[in-house]
Amino acid sequence: MARGKTPWAATSVPTIRRQWCEAMDQTVRARVAQMQEARAQLAAADAPRGSARRVRQAIDRVSAAVSEMGDDAAALHEAAMYWVSRDMVGVVHDAAAGLPEWTPAAAVPASTGLLCWARPIGDVPYGPGAESGGGHSVPWDALFWRTRSDGLMQLVPASRLAHDSGLETPLEMWSPVYPAHSILLNPNHPRTQEVEGDPAAQPFVSIVGAAWLLMSQANVSTLRSIDSGAAPGTEDKSADRDTDPSAGEPGPVSDPRRPQPPSTVTLVELRPRTASGDKASRGSRSRTDARTHRWPVAPFWRQQACGPGWSQRKPVYVVEHERGPRDAPLLPKDRVHVLRR
Template sequence: MSRRRNKPRLTPAWLPWIRTRLAGRLRDRLSRTSRLLQATPYQRMLAEAWNEADSLAAAPLWWVSRDMTTLAVDTAQAGGLPDTDPPSPAGFICFDGGLGLELPDGMPPIAAVHWIIDGSRPGPEGRSWLIRPLLYTADHDACAKEGDLPLAPIDATPTAGLPEALGDILLAVWALSQEPRICQAKPAQPSPQDRLPASQEPEIRKVKMLVLRENLHRPGRPAEPGDEQRAWTHRWIVRGFWRNQAYGPDHALRRRQWIPPYVKGPADKPLIAKETVRIWRR
């Protein structure tokens, strides 16, 4: 007896299925385009687009929880990120709740990024590689055109500064994912509501979920006897910084060490960023 499949939803368990369908749609469009554009000037453009489709089909999958997304965007905004190598030449990363970026009028919100590392061009800040992001949205109208998939590609040309801003966010995600006291990385697990095709079940656990580790301790010093306990209404971000870390014999040596950001406040309260995220560069 076959199981009845739900309509696809934007959840970690559905991410492998969504990636496969998006790559298939992209290949279909390229097939139609290649039959129309056979002239030599377009061959390189089509070859690069085919490479993007193949990269998407096999890209490692990441899912970033809503709180981890907030922390990553705030960390990217603060700047001073450590030099972190990409975990893979390409990847497909979905941000729960989307990225809270200020975008030009008419551009739908960004919910996912397909990154490709371009080693042929130097990146910013002395890096030898460049992040080439391809954008996806969960906008209802755009998704309806993709057969009601919960993600759709954003075809608009990104405004100047957006690729660099997204590159900073990806660097922040990769750096934070290596901090076990801040971030918990675990494989995705299907929920009872995720009734997927049986063929997709082995792929679900390949999705790397990044979840903010909960702060189980209340902030501040314990109240003195008779003092009223302060009622905290939210959690907040303590931003990372660099310091000269002592090490070696008698701690006589110093090295520059990145101290990652972390979150303070009761685990059951919402996470509030210090200020509105504005990382737009014009």
């Protein structure tokens, strides 16, 4: 199918979700028809018993994959929608590098969701071997997640394949985004693999955790909702690709904490800084304070235990700030950059 013209903007997220669902539904219908034809041919053929058994096993495996894709499409159709602004993408990317162990169940903003980055936040493996960190790397543009009936959480990073359009050909369908791969994790177990450098770990999981955690911190991000419920085919044509939420004249703003209609998109934006706010000194002069200077403190994560028996972890991000008496002069720290082979 030909590539569509859906702009990459916050107001288009409901359309992106609908088109992705339609692509999966189309694939499911095509695979079901193929399996029905294969079963009919197998029943009519006079094949050896062992060969017939192997064919049936192959059909059963395909059937299970098709059933799972159908479940994915049904969950995506009901997924909460999020758009992460360009400046917030950079904050998430940098914060993920130092993320300590965290628990998905304590951080996830909704049981099922679709999150779109205003600009690619990095690359993810795509194709055969991607689940183990191999495969072809593609820009990471979106994330779909759902909690399955067995309690496991499924993460599906997706790409627009903006620079790899040739990868669309084998799919025999068009979609605004294409799933790069899929992994399952236990949402109640703290993620330690990425922190410990486990070879089986995938760096994109830390970015997911950082995004979810920062979305819940009012000192870092702001959340506002827009109702982008335009009728199909009436999306704003003035919005450019890779635009921020302000582009495209979003609809009425609503409270993201209240129940939202299916067309509502939650905008995740970087909290504006003020002269007396985030970068202000956290200390204050007192009779016992003998410090004579302020000094900058780089952002860092502070670990926080939570959940049943304090078994879960929900880190808190401490933004860049200054320490010392408010009226003391700032003493900048010298930085030395070391280049190693």
